[in-house]
Amino acid sequence: MRRLARLLPAFVLLAATATPALAHGGDLVYTGATGPYQVRAFANWAEGWLDYSVDLRNVSTGARIPGAEVKVTVFENGVEIAQYTAFESGAVYEFVEPSPEEVHWNLVLDISSPLGPARLTHALDLAPTNWVLPGVLVIGGFFAAVAAHTWTARRRARA
Numbered sequence: 795m796r797r798l799a800r801l802l803p804a805f806v807l808l809a810a811t812a813t814p815a816l817a818h819g820g821d822l823v824y825t826g827a828t829g830p831y832q833v834r835a836f837a838n839w840a841e842g843w844l845d846y847s848v849d850l851r852n853v854s855t856g857a858r859i860p861g862a863e864v865k866v867t868v869f870e871n872g873v874e875i876a877q878y879t880a881f882e883s884g885a886v887y888e889f890v891e892p893s894p895e896e897v898h899w900n901l902v903l904d905i906s907s908p909l910g911p912a913r914l915t916h917a918l919d920l921a922p923t924n925w926v927l928p929g930v931l932v933i934g935g936f937f938a939a940v941a942a943h944t945w946t947a948r949r950r951a952r953a
Contacts, residue, residue: 821838822835823837823918823920826914826916827853828913829905829909829911829912830854830909830912831859831909831912832852833848833849834851835849836849836886838920839921842892842895844890844891844892846866846880846890847888848886850887858885862882862887863879864880864903864904865880865903866878866879866880866901866903868899870898870899875899876891878891896920897919898917900918
């Protein structure tokens with residue numbers, strides 16, 4: 795019982811961080827090349843917020859392109875509804891904005907860097923994600939690790 799009490803803070807921390815760990819990035823929603831750029835876009839919708847990230851690389855070398863300007867124009871049913879700037883955030887360009895629960899948009903990305911300008915369009919269709927299963931898997935993994943540790947310790951103590 796004391797062992798469980800010592801592990802309880804780690805369990806609480808693990809449970810609290812299980813779902814936010816999935817927030818950054820999201821699912822791959824687009825991959826393609828335009829001009830000198832290889833583009834991969836990721837998106838995730840959760841609790842009223844859209845997290846949209848763009849991995850931008852040189853199509854010739856595969857090197858990441860720092861210092862680019864990425865503007866995203868959002869169209870719904872052919873009508874422009876918003877414009878966002880995806881700011882450099884680590885290895886990607888990202889914006890996080892409030893959005894409706896169901897997202898059925900066409901996005902136009904305008905990219906500008908020392909390699910030159912480029913434009914691409916892609917559809918974005920998202921529905922809310924279910925974060926229960928990943929949380930259960932992380933928590934279950936924690937208890938499995940504790941059980942394996944306990945079993946190994948008892949086996950060694952008997953030997």
